[in-house]
Amino acid sequence: MIYPKIPLAQSIIEICHAKGIQHIVISPGSRNAPLTIGFTQNPHFKCYSIADERCAAFFALGIAQQTNKPVVVVCTSGSAVLNFYPAVAEAFYSQIPLVIISADRPIDKVDIGDGQTIRQENVLANHTHFNANLTAVASEENDFKINEAFNKAFLKSGPTHINAPFEEPLYETITVSSVDTMISTLGKVYRHIPLEDIIASTNIWNTSSKKLILVGSFEPNKIDESVIRHLANDPSVIVMTETTSNFHHPSFLHNIDSIITPFDEEEIRAFQPELLLTFGGMIISKRIKTLLRDFPPDNHWHVDRLRAYNTFGSLSFHFEANPNDFFNQFLPYTKYVASPYRNFGVELKEYRKQKHDTYLATIPFSDFKAVACIVNQLPKQLQLQVGNSSSIRYLQLFSMPVTVPVFCNRGTSGIDGSTSTAIGAAVASQQETLLITGDVSFLYDSNALWNNYIPKNFKIIILNNGGGGIFRILPGHQENELFHTYFETAHCLTAAQLATMYRFEYHQASDEKGLKEILPQFFKEQDKPQILEIFTPTYENDGVLKRYFKELI
Numbered sequence: 001m002i003y004p005k006i007p008l009a010q011s012i013i014e015i016c017h018a019k020g021i022q023h024i025v026i027s028p029g030s031r032n033a034p035l036t037i038g039f040t041q042n043p044h045f046k047c048y049s050i051a052d053e054r055c056a057a058f059f060a061l062g063i064a065q066q067t068n069k070p071v072v073v074v075c076t077s078g079s080a081v082l083n084f085y086p087a088v089a090e091a092f093y094s095q096i097p098l099v100i101i102s103a104d105r106p107i108d109k110v111d112i113g114d115g116q117t118i119r120q121e122n123v124l125a126n127h128t129h130f131n132a133n134l135t136a137v138a139s140e141e142n143d144f145k146i147n148e149a150f151n152k153a154f155l156k157s158g159p160t161h162i163n164a165p166f167e168e169p170l171y172e173t174i175t176v177s178s179v180d181t182m183i184s185t186l187g188k189v190y191r192h193i194p195l196e197d198i199i200a201s202t203n204i205w206n207t208s209s210k211k212l213i214l215v216g217s218f219e220p221n222k223i224d225e226s227v228i229r230h231l232a233n234d235p236s237v238i239v240m241t242e243t244t245s246n247f248h249h250p251s252f253l254h255n256i257d258s259i260i261t262p263f264d265e266e267e268i269r270a271f272q273p274e275l276l277l278t279f280g281g282m283i284i285s286k287r288i289k290t291l292l293r294d295f296p297p298d299n300h301w302h303v304d305r306l307r308a309y310n311t312f313g314s315l316s317f318h319f320e321a322n323p324n325d326f327f328n329q330f331l332p333y334t335k336y337v338a339s340p341y342r343n344f345g346v347e348l349k350e351y352r353k354q355k356h357d358t359y360l361a362t363i364p365f366s367d368f369k370a371v372a373c374i375v376n377q378l379p380k381q382l383q384l385q386v387g388n389s390s391s392i393r394y395l396q397l398f399s400m401p402v403t404v405p406v407f408c409n410r411g412t413s414g415i416d417g418s419t420s421t422a423i424g425a426a427v428a429s430q431q432e433t434l435l436i437t438g439d440v441s442f443l444y445d446s447n448a449l450w451n452n453y454i455p456k457n458f459k460i461i462i463l464n465n466g467g468g469g470i471f472r473i474l475p476g477h478q479e480n481e482l483f484h485t486y487f488e489t490a491h492c493l494t495a496a497q498l499a500t501m502y503r504f505e506y507h508q509a510s511d512e513k514g515l516k517e518i519l520p521q522f523f524k525e526q527d528k529p530q531i532l533e534i535f536t537p538t539y540e541n542d543g544v545l546k547r548y549f550k551e552l553i
Contacts, residue, residue: 002041005172007138007179008164012101012105012146013327015179017044019150021072021099023428025060027053028077031116033102033170036037036074041173048427057087058409058417059451062385062424065407068219068355070097070153077104078116081123081163086416091159092127093411098159099149106136106165120163126394128400129156134166138208151186156306181223192436193321193329201317204275204299204335211238212273212297214288216280218323220405226550227327236339243386243395246257246411248402253345256285258352258397262553263358268295268343273553279303279323282410283311284396286341344447351553356397365512367394367463368545369535373512375462376434377519383429385422387413387437391463395436397548415441419448423458432457432525439464440489444540448501458502459522459530462495466538490538499531510535 012035016024022240024039024047026032040047050056053075058169060071073082081102091098104120121133130152132145149160203361205211213231231237231250239252240259253259263271276297283289292312299316302308303326308318319326360372371394378384380401386392386408400406411419418441426433433455442462467488499506505528509515515534522532 002037002173002175003177004034004038006034006118006143006166006170006179008134008136009038009166010179011138011143011176011181012162012164013038013042013147014177014179015143015150015183016072016248017042018181018183019070019136019186021070021150022046023060023063023067023071024048025050025056025063025073025448026073026281027056027075027080028074029080029103030170031105031166032074032101034166035062035103035164037075037103037171041071048451048453050191050451052084052450053083054417055420055445055447055450056099056333057084057100058420058445058448059424059453060089060098060280061087061091061409062421062426063428064091064096064098065421066381066425066428067095068097070099070150072099072101074101075103076116077102077120082118082121084412085124085127085526086412087420088124088159088161089127090411090417092129092415094409095157096159096411097153099153100128100161102161102163104163104165106167107541122161123163124159126159127140128159128161129153130160132160132162134162134164136159138169140180140182144184147182147184154186155473170192193319193326194487197317197319198330198333201301201319201330204394205330205334206298206337207215208273209337210235210273210341211237211275212284214278214292215235215239215241215247216278216283217242217244217408217410218246218280223247224328224348227324227331230327230331234336235341235342236337238268238271238345240288243276243392243400243406244284244408245280246405247280251342251346253349254399255349255352255356255397257287257393257549258356258552260291260350261287261350261549265293267348273297274299276300276314277303278311278522279326282413283411297346328372335509340436356548362545363434363548364540365510365515365536367465367536367541368397368548369512370463370536370543371395371398371436373515373519375400377464377516379432379523381405382432382434383407383425385418385425385433385442386464387435388416389414389438389441390465391436391438391441394463394545415444417445417448418442419445419460421462423448423451423454426455426458430455433459435460438463439491439493439495440467442495443491443493446498449498449504454502454529456526456528460532462531462533464492464494464533465534465536465541466492493520495531495533504529504539505533507532509533510537 140462422435
């Protein structure tokens with residue numbers, strides 16, 4: 001086998017192998033040549049070459065999202081590592097494991113006017129769990145830091161950074177490894193909830209007649225069916241989920257904004273929980289955050305192995321446990337409480353659904369109507385990736401098939417890497433994958449299509465409303481040049497030429513009839529990836545959506 005001659009590069013590669021790392025995403029460069037040579041010459045690793053560092057990091061994030069294992073991203077020296085930062089921040093807040101390895105020049109070359117050199121040490125420190133600043137000479141201290149970077153990525157489910165300085169020559173190789181690398185072991189962590197915490201908490205649970213369980217972004221199939229049934233059958237429990245919760249039962253309330261937006265004061269008081277229990281990642285719905293801040297529960301518990309955000313200003317306890325483990329330990333000590341609370345939620349859900357269906361049948365072609373057509377024809381066996389801003393918020397208003405897992409970069413809620421993440425996820429899962437995204441998000445991340453790994457069963461639907469349509473919904477919308485140019489980012493661009501350049505099959509639709517006709521063909525198995533661009537009327541979408549919430553009353 002071929003090894004880089006530089007011992008430090010050998011140590012990094014050997015520790016990656018020992019830790020079970022499989023996926024290595026490499027952005028081409030010269031200073032990282034020792035790592036590139038070592039990783040690509042080792043058959044244990046699956047290597048990907050992606051030139052745009054921002055896209056490369058989000059592509060890696062998509063792989064890690066699906067595998068739940070750290071993915072390594074490698075770059076050269078200079079500004080390259082800075083382009084990883086958006087994905088690093090997303091991984092940090094979405095609790096997705098990434099290991100960034102940046103090649104660097106030796107420390108004596110920094111700040112002396114040498115080319116392609118910046119201050120790389122700790123450059124990602126605000127959003128990483130560990131920063132291994134290595135020395136150019138292989139050592140036990142270096143080995144310890146490299147091991148710790150991988151261990152922290154595993155244990156903290158987030159990003160870490162290894163900064164590795166290499167001196168020239170960079171391309172020399174050997175056929176026998178010259179290092180004896182130290183490998184530290186990583187034990188599995190299982191947190192058992194103390195019995196005294198369970199007893200104290202069940203006293204609150206068993207005397208609360210209005211318990212709201214609110215689920216943020218969550219992995220599919222991670223909660224036992226017995227737990228789901230128990231929660232669904234408790235008359236004092238309402239379970240509210242979001243599109244990205246991947247947590248389903250017929251009695252759960254999954255269209256949060258549709259249900260709570262029309263509340264009058266009496267309904268708010270009837271809904272206001274005594275106990276709020278949350279688990280999962282970031283909450284998309286601004287309306288539920290506002291409601292629970294204005295009308296807080298008596299107690300708020302959050303269940304998460306690592307962290308608890310005081311999102312609603314009322315956090316009273318953090319159960320440091322995996323949610324499924326928590327429920328299996330906690331629920332045997334609880335009892336059902338007689339209450340009209342669950343039925344209040346279920347009846348409200350059915351009433352809003354009738355209003356939703358009635359309104360949907362009357363509206364003109366728009367973003368809302370287009371999303372409805374897509375959801376109605378969505379295949380039952382695919383993975384759905386969703387862009388931020390309008391796309392995910394529209395999908396929040398619809399019921400998703402329980403067999404379709406839904407993912408969205410809600411850690412930082414940015415539009416910058418949705419397409420790259422979706423492609424990485426498609427590569428890792430090997431499932432048919434659909435990305436639903438907006439036009440600005442798609443154009444912003446169009447370099448995502450510049451790689452050789454896009455599966456033929458990868459599909460993109462672009463909702464093209466001629467700009468950042470979400471700004472028409474938010475406060476501050478005005479029909480003037482300032483708004484069009486600096487907020488909405490109005491444009492007349494399409495994806496047609498990009499589709500041709502990157503060898504996607506391109507389709508378009510601009511009315512309901514055309515969309516309904518093209519969707520069955522679009523969703524069929526094809527021999528190349530597909531793009532469907534849906535053109536909707538810029539000046540009508542916000543009115544359609546605003547009227548929707550008024551018609552739900």
